[in-house]
Amino acid sequence: EPEVTQTPSHQVTQMGQEVILRCVPISNHLYFYWYRQILGQKVEFLVSFYNNEISEKSEIFDDQFSVERPDGSNFTLKIRSTKLEDSAMYFCASSMGPRGFFGSGTQLSVL
Amino acid sequence: AQSVTQPDIHITVSEGASLELRCNYSYGATPYLFWYVQSPGQGLQLLLKYFSGDTLVQGIKGFEAEFKRSQSSFNLRKPSVHWSDAAEYFCAVGAGGGADGLTFGKGTHLIIQP
Numbered sequence: 490e491p492e493v494t495q496t497p498s499h500q501v502t503q504m505g506q507e508v509i510l511r512c513v514p515i516s517n518h519l520y521f522y523w524y525r526q527i528l529g530q531k532v533e534f535l536v537s538f539y540n541n542e543i544s545e546k547s548e549i550f551d552d553q554f555s556v557e558r559p560d561g562s563n564f565t566l567k568i569r570s571t572k573l574e575d576s577a578m579y580f581c582a583s584s585m586g587p588r589g590f591f592g593s594g595t596q597l598s599v600l
Numbered sequence: 601a602q603s604v605t606q607p608d609i610h611i612t613v614s615e616g617a618s619l620e621l622r623c624n625y626s627y628g629a630t631p632y633l634f635w636y637v638q639s640p641g642q643g644l645q646l647l648l649k650y651f652s653g654d655t656l657v658q659g660i661k662g663f664e665a666e667f668k669r670s671q672s673s674f675n676l677r678k679p680s681v682h683w684s685d686a687a688e689y690f691c692a693v694g695a696g697g698g699a700d701g702l703t704f705g706k707g708t709h710l711i712i713q714p
Binding site: 493495520522524530531532533534537544545547580582583584585586587588589590591592593594 | 636641642643644645646649651690692697698699700701702703704705706707
């Protein structure tokens with residue numbers, strides 16, 4: 490079965506630092522998404538991306554966040570100045586039709 | 601606003617016994633409903649989905665779910681669980697297919713007793 494790949498699996502950063510989370514979606518997919526899961530809480534939608542632009546975003550996705558598809562294969566989530574409350578598991582997903590495929594996540598710890 | 605409630609945080613089932621995980625949703629239009637499973641250290645794997653048509657949907661790993669509009673429910677069932685089914689199960693609702701704008705429940709942690 491095709492996979493969405495996320496790197497790194499764990500990332501530790503200092504508060505105020507910029508962090509980039511990377512995802513390689515499934516190669517023929519056109520829709521891309523980021524979700525996050527704070528420990529003990531629900532999986533929350535952050536943003537969806539299609540045709541090189543954001544198609545939908547949640548209230549969580551403020552100006553500190555940005556997404557990019559820099560080279561046609563990677564899909565990145567950048568947090569410009571991390572806060573303690575950004576500590577969470579971040580999931581990337583991609584889809585072509587009715588089924589979304591999720592990656593195994595990047596655990597971000599902000600110290 | 602759409603929402604999903606999974607009333608059971610933990611469920612313990614003996615291996616070989618039947619399983620039902622509850623999910624109730626709130627959504628203004630016809631919902632797209634999903635069940636995902638997350639094993640430790642793994643991503644979210646789609647078990648099954650409902651968009652329209654037959655209200656009883658079959659998924660992978662022997663799971664099925666039934667959409668009941670009158671009860672706003674989409675409960676997940678399996679007739680006989682295996683130890684490998686131990687995982688976190690998430691119900692989700694969305695406006696469309698793919699993984700766009702899904703609202704997830706808090707999850708149900710399934711424990712399998714030998």
